[in-house]
Amino acid sequence: MYTTELGKVSPLQDGAQEDPERLAAFEARVAADEFVEPKDWMPQAYRRTLVRQISQHAHSEIVGMLPEGNWLTRAPSLQRKAILLAKIQDEGGHGLYLYCAAETLGTSREEMIDALHSGRAKYSTIFNYPTLNWADIGAIGWLVDGAAIMNQVPLQRTSYGPYARAMVRICKEESFHQRQGYDLLLALAKGTAAQKAMSQDALNRWWWPALMMFGPPDENSPNSAQSIRWRIKRETNDQLRQKFVDATVPQAELLGLTIPDPDLNWNEQRGHYDFGAIEWDEFYAVVRGEGPTAKERITARRDAWANGAWVREAAAAFEAKRAARVAA
Amino acid sequence: MDHSLFRALTQLGDDSLILGQRLCEWCGHAPTIEVDLGLSNLALDLIGQATLLLDYAGEVEGGGRDADALAFHRNAEQFANCLLAEQPNGDFARTVVRHLFFATYASALYEALAASPDARLAEIAAKAVKELRYHADFAADWAERLGDGTEESRARMAEALDWHWRFVNDLFHDDRDWAACAARGLVPLRQSLRYGFERDVSAILERAGLALPRKVWPIVGGRSGQHSEHLSVLLATMQVLPRAHPEAVW
């Protein structure tokens, strides 16, 4: 799962300190869609932007395990339990691939995790919303993973090789995530009145946060242009958001659900759906960590890391003793 | 209905189900992401085994119940899992010891079950035994590393061994139904596996400088539905949706 909502690009002002010739050669390579690899020369701003973007992406995967994990022990059938566990496990795997991709830029996973736990690094705000009923698990797969896929597919061609390769693997694995969410909601749509009500309630709560996942409107996203030039980002926030709405509306109809937007209308002239204004104040509040479950999420991650410290240290001590025996 | 076979199958299925459910609680909270993925793989194996075993139990029962009906619509006293499986995760050392005990026992058990004259059970066991051997190795690796790691990890392992040891008698308990199936040659007596278990676990612990506790605990009860305080709480969580919506299909 992923969002570019926080894709703040470091300003290029320190580009001034870069060797202009190297910088020009770099920009030309990237413009020609060549890949940049870990030991290649790259501008400092490019490196910093990537570390921030990839680690945010990794943090989002890891924190994203928690809202779904909330229903894992209560999944209503053995098959749903297995599917959900396999899915959450994938998110963990994706976080791992991404941390490793970011590590090739010279920042250790330890440092990145520390940045997350101390609040310096951000993760996708969508995970600061609570999962209140079982249909939320379907809505996360359908809407949140659906939005994420729109962001992620173009990133398979992103300019930084390790990031692009991680994204190829991630996209391949994620292809079942959206489908399982929709499948879960289809079962509810065929079910009892209570099950249908769960679905509608979930859609009501997840629709707007899902639209916010694409990030601020283009006119408020001043650094997008540079990210697009660097092939770190390949389509604008508003383009992707429109694509998502257009794809999702008919899917909601098939589920018999109503999208909670009175302004939603097919616009024959544009060939797209028009949709209502997004509450950006809420978005920025959640970005600031004022989401309803932000404290729970980050505390859970801090606790897991702190409670695991003795385990990591023990395994390292065991290996150190073994190595010492071999050396002796 | 073949009552004793039904009961024996629910004992096997419930062990996998309840331990798998416990491991689900680790998801998102393990010491590193790699360990998180590893524990999820163990849980997925167990949930898969539980599905096969409880579906078969339902067929033997002949009352139209499938694995989900058995998993989500029985009360604690109708569950036949061992006491060990339902114990809370505790710290990572307790989870490792619980898994070391269970998987060492279960991999030997399923090896024997793979040769059962009951073809269906033998087929399920042949698949499960490969998974459980991996589980036993996984737990042994961690037991060794924690036992011979730091002072702290060693103390935690010693505490965890002492904590879970009291449930081992129950793990090897042959209740009347199981014994009846054993008399028919369908399953081995659990007691027949105990010597090998203690030998294998002791060897692993010895490498880590640890030992099995000596004290003998007479506690039994899981197989006949007399559980610890933890099971009904676990079930209240696990079964909440199907119990609240008994008509619903998920």
Next chain:
Amino acid sequence: MYDWPLWEVFIRARGGLDHRHAGSVHAPDAHMALRHARDTYTRRLEGVSIWVVRSSDIVASDPAQDGAMFEPAASKIYRHPTFYVLPEAVDHM
């Protein structure tokens, strides 16, 4: 807080193929690195064999030296079969 060292993971997808770089994992030792690689990179039957190596043990060429390292091979075109123009009758050689 302390994290384990990094290992590179190589996977043989099936018999007859080379091991290919799949990604990395953190692990305390070689044995656990194999386990972590299995749990991370072969969840969908992606492999029949795994290699792991400490990332810090990999020696890599320097891209700044690309010219000296790789360009000299560019002019040795006689190493390729297409360099030799043969009569049509024997050109399948």
